[in-house]
Amino acid sequence: MELKIGTLITLEPINSESMERFKCKVVEQKDGNIYIDYPVSTTTNRTSFLTRGSQFRASFIDEEKIAHAFKTEVLGRVKANIPMIMLSFPTDEEIYKIQRREFVRVLTPVDVAIRFNDEYYQFVTEDISAGGLAIILNQKVAFKENDEFDMTIALPFSNKDVKYIQTRASVIRIIERDDCIIAPLHFTDTDELDRQYLVRFCFERQLLIRKKETAF
Numbered sequence: 531m532e533l534k535i536g537t538l539i540t541l542e543p544i545n546s547e548s549m550e551r552f553k554c555k556v557v558e559q560k561d562g563n564i565y566i567d568y569p570v571s572t573t574t575n576r577t578s579f580l581t582r583g584s585q586f587r588a589s590f591i592d593e594e595k596i597a598h599a600f601k602t603e604v605l606g607r608v609k610a611n612i613p614m615i616m617l618s619f620p621t622d623e624e625i626y627k628i629q630r631r632e633f634v635r636v637l638t639p640v641d642v643a644i645r646f647n648d649e650y651y652q653f654v655t656e657d658i659s660a661g662g663l664a665i666i667l668n669q670k671v672a673f674k675e676n677d678e679f680d681m682t683i684a685l686p687f688s689n690k691d692v693k694y695i696q697t698r699a700s701v702i703r704i705i706e707r708d709d710c711i712i713a714p715l716h717f718t719d720t721d722e723l724d725r726q727y728l729v730r731f732c733f734e735r736q737l738l739i740r741k742k743e744t745a746f
Contacts, residue, residue: 541586565614635659646679660728667711685731
């Protein structure tokens with residue numbers, strides 16, 4: 531994929547607790563890499579100097595207004611007429627389209643704890659996104675469709691770090707299948723920091739699933 535010069539890119543750290551985002555523009559693309567101008571922090575609105583080897587989730591919108599994301603690494607600084615930073619650029623197969631609001635659902639098991647009417651439950655998810663998840667009901671529950679409760683989600687990242695997301699969720703419906711019962715849930719009170727952890731986790735799991743698929 532060729533990026534148009536001037537394309538706006540948002541960078542989000544992958545292996546860092548910091549949720550600071552950076553905005554930059556594509557200056558050049560060659561030899562399988564892209565070159566950006568010095569990024570500006572969306573938090574401080576100041577120019578930032580990215581460290582060589584730092585990894586980011588990069589996202590951009592193409593000319594057809596379709597959002598994409600990919601994993602990239604800082605390869606170094608380049609001295610030219612315009613100071614630039616060189617980033618790795620993946621193959622087309624490693625660039626993902628982002629659904630609207632980035633609520634891409636990923637099939638993956640995640641541990642979830644729920645508190646409803648002073649009762650506590652432990653479940654495993656069937657899938658998860660930044661907007662909600664589906665739990666496998668392996669026990670009888672007191673909640674039903676449209677009920678709302680507090681929940682804690684354990685997100686295990688590839689760097690061995692585990693983030694615990696606390697939010698509220700409502701039951702969309704309860705689905706009976708031949709082999710199990712599924713309850714899709716919608717998050718109703720997730721702060722921006724936790725939402726970004728969810729987005730990052732889903733993106734990371736997408737990469738992992740794609741790698742497994744292409745390995746066969």
